[in-house]
Amino acid sequence: GENVEQHPSTLSVQEGDSAVIKCTYSDSASNYFPWYKQELGKGPQLIIDIRSNVGEKKDQRIAVTLNKTAKHFSLHITETQPEDSAVYFCAASKGDYKLSFGAGTTVTVRA
Amino acid sequence: DAGVIQSPRHEVTEMGQEVTLRCKPISGHDYLFWYRQTMMRGLELLIYFNNNVPIDDSGMPEDRFSAKMPNASFSTLKIQPSEPRDSAVYFCASSSQGARGNTEAFFGQGTRLTVV
Numbered sequence: 346g347e348n349v350e351q352h353p354s355t356l357s358v359q360e361g362d363s364a365v366i367k368c369t370y371s372d373s374a375s376n377y378f379p380w381y382k383q384e385l386g387k388g389p390q391l392i393i394d395i396r397s398n399v400g401e402k403k404d405q406r407i408a409v410t411l412n413k414t415a416k417h418f419s420l421h422i423t424e425t426q427p428e429d430s431a432v433y434f435c436a437a438s439k440g441d442y443k444l445s446f447g448a449g450t451t452v453t454v455r456a
Numbered sequence: 457d458a459g460v461i462q463s464p465r466h467e468v469t470e471m472g473q474e475v476t477l478r479c480k481p482i483s484g485h486d487y488l489f490w491y492r493q494t495m496m497r498g499l500e501l502l503i504y505f506n507n508n509v510p511i512d513d514s515g516m517p518e519d520r521f522s523a524k525m526p527n528a529s530f531s532t533l534k535i536q537p538s539e540p541r542d543s544a545v546y547f548c549a550s551s552s553q554g555a556r557g558n559t560e561a562f563f564g565q566g567t568r569l570t571v572v
Contacts, residue, residue: 438558
């Protein structure tokens with residue numbers, strides 16, 4: 346099955362700086378790569394996703410890049426704010442609606 | 457829409473007891489997923505349904521776990537008998553079929569299960 350690895354497991358950044366989280370996947374048939382944000386006591390919430398026919402996607406301060414050849418994708422958060430503090434998960438799917446999640450990255454934004 | 461609704465939010469039960477978790481997906485969504493979240497194993501897909509039919513239950517850990525979806529607006533995950541190692545947060549999620557495959561999965565608030 347699909348194996349998704351995510352790094353780092355924890356990330357502390359100064360407010361206003363950028364945060365980068367990286368993921369690799371094993372199954373070359375995977376074609377859908379969402380990123381979820383989970384706040385304490387809540388369920389994961391989609392923040393951005395990318396499909397395999399696109400190399401980069403941006404939504405305000407959040408961007409995702411995908412390198413299909415290397416089988417890795419990354420989340421970039423610019424101008425971080427305290428409300429960006431949360432656990433972030435990457436995931437991969439072959440389009441069969443099954444999502445394989447990474448282990449998560451705990452992001453702390455220091456004021 | 458109120459989103460995916462799970463009940464109860466918290467459940468504490470004794471080892472050996474039966475536990476039933478409930479989920480109401482978003483109206484119109486034809487996919488429903490049950491996930492388990494633990495510190496050790498992260499987010500694991502247990503089972504998912506399409507149009508009320510179980511499609512893949514390969515993530516269900518043991519025969520003690522069972523899931524049903526009697527109609528489009530309700531699903532249950534049952535553990536019988538429960539064991540301490542079943543303690544986790546269980547999430548239900550739903551999504552709709554997209555023209556290009558996967559679409560956003562909306563998660564409920566989760567049920568925190570503690571088996572003592």
